[in-house]
Amino acid sequence: MPRKRATIREVAQATGLSPAAVSYALRGLQVSEETMERVRAAAAELGYEADPIARALASGRSGMIGLLCGSLEDLWQQSLAVGISRGLREKERYALILDAVGDPARERILAQQLRDQRVDGLIVQPIDPAASFWPELCESVPVVAIGDSLVGTAGEVVFDNRRGVTLALEHLRTLGHRKVAILTSTRASTPDRPADVHVTAEADRLGLDIEVTTAPHELAGATSVARDILAAKRPSAVFCFADSIAYGVYAAAKELEMSIPRDVSVMGYDDHPMSGLLTPGLTTVDWDIDGIVRAAVRLIAAATDGAPRRRRVVQAPTLRERGSVARLP
């Protein structure tokens, strides 16, 4: 880290070339092998490194991939973010991670912000896939959407949430549960998310008596919501739309001295690494996070490296039984 950055002009002077030539040379364009070598040497000598801001302004590209998360309080999304970040790094690309903290309005602002940063591509896990700004955004930058109902221009990684919900609720039904509390994630608005719609539809079909409540992902908040539900409603099972929320149920059960699954059964959704560590292990719906990460990275890389075939990767869920759901008599 030299005391003062070298500019491209200085490299040009050092080599006796024009700044333009240096610019081309450093990117391996339009110049002879020989000058390229000469320029590289001079650049190394001077400790020159291109200024990303100036570059972005001039070229309209930043070399970064934006990652817009619905809510990083969800531990699973944290894992996803970390995974994607790592995956991109392996492809020599950098991720710019922003967190909408569950707020659709914030989602709009941050999406705009990322575009303003000239990201080459955008991976989003939309809170509100129906929001009106997505189409416009998709026009100005390749988008890979991760989720359920979609917006991607560069591809999509689709969770079959309908199937996931079916898997979960059928499991509960088969084991004899009828009165099921549903805990879904809090959000500032967007009431009719497709995932939620699936839940009520499936519950109807299976003849389950459900009550849907929203809960935050963050442990303390989830615990407090779960405490109320467990104490007041006495459901035989709780289905949480994220493992993070299920952790809150575990905590609440502990506080209330209820035993899982004897006093109440719990199901999660996502399969976060910690879920297998709890006692009892959390029965959940597993989404193959590695597969999702790989798919998302591959799609965005393809889109930005100019292989523009838009693809749709569908993730199938798996039921992962671990012991947090009891069979009712």
Add this chain to the structure above:
Amino acid sequence: MPRKRATIREVAQATGLSPAAVSYALRGLQVSEETMERVRAAAAELGYEADPIARALASGRSGMIGLLCGSLEDLWQQSLAVGISRGLREKERYALILDAVGDPARERILAQQLRDQRVDGLIVQPIDPAASFWPELCESVPVVAIGDSLVGTAGEVVFDNRRGVTLALEHLRTLGHRKVAILTSTRASTPDRPADVHVTAEADRLGLDIEVTTAPHELAGATSVARDILAAKRPSAVFCFADSIAYGVYAAAKELEMSIPRDVSVMGYDDHPMSGLLTPGLTTVDWDIDGIVRAAVRLIAAATDGAPRRRRVVQAPTLRERGSVARLP
């Protein structure tokens, strides 16, 4: 999100002013109330929003705060990052989060990258606080360091790791443990981190028979290291230098059908929210993450808002007993 961004020039034309005047007006500088109002109206009308990249290039500032994490695989650091991100948002500032994945070389590159992004300030949790580039970096941007031995120019949030280690090891010693396996986090180099040094010093003082091994934060990796340790060395206790790593010990114990704390005692370090949920709860050293977040945010905000008093906030650890450490006969 208008189809095409309005530029400052267009706003200038619309109001009949010079671009300079508009620039000043939008920032509430140097112009009369009346024109300010006129400019604001026109800007709103045209949907103008300043381009952050151009702004950063011209002014050398971006309005963002960089957050450089040692390793986001550490769940505790994830929590820290999320907390800081949220804390900054409340102060109307944005965080740019980068992850060095435990690699000191990467840490240097990313630090440089953040400076190149013209961040107004930098919060770092250094992997290698002794690395030579910190002083130079500190000259070009206010730095708040979080950790043990420090580099901050804008302030520091210090963990008293010596005390934390003492707390943990004394606890083990008091309960009769002598043969203790230490699991510390993997890193690409930097062998002599102060925290590690404290461990061996303290162990000596207390007459503990320790063996130090490095383990990754990520669950599968930690589990596999822990499995080897538990099977081969048969320590009476394992002290993990991060709760994430302790989770690996729980997983390994489960696989080996060892019971915690009957067959082996486990201590963590950090107090991650999940630690209280495990069975048995993980006994750990608690660092008051909220306090750290608040301190870091306050320090960096003070430094960038021009109140340049450099402060040092020391965090004291607390022992949090939960049941994963048994008293030996």
Add this chain to the structure above:
DNA sequence: ACGATTCAGTGAAACGCTTCACTTGGGAAC
């Protein structure tokens, strides 16, 4: 009534790079 001081606003030069439209010199083609 006069220079001195403020106030509101202007013009143009940065910021550091990319890129477009052009020169060149020199070889191949005819």
Add this chain to the structure above:
DNA sequence: GTTCCCAAGTGAAGCGTTTCACTGAATCGT
């Protein structure tokens, strides 16, 4: 020996802001 072309390199105009040094007019104290 022209003509044509191509690879290698140049100049200058951006990209959208900020900021510095200034101007003209209005205000002020005396």
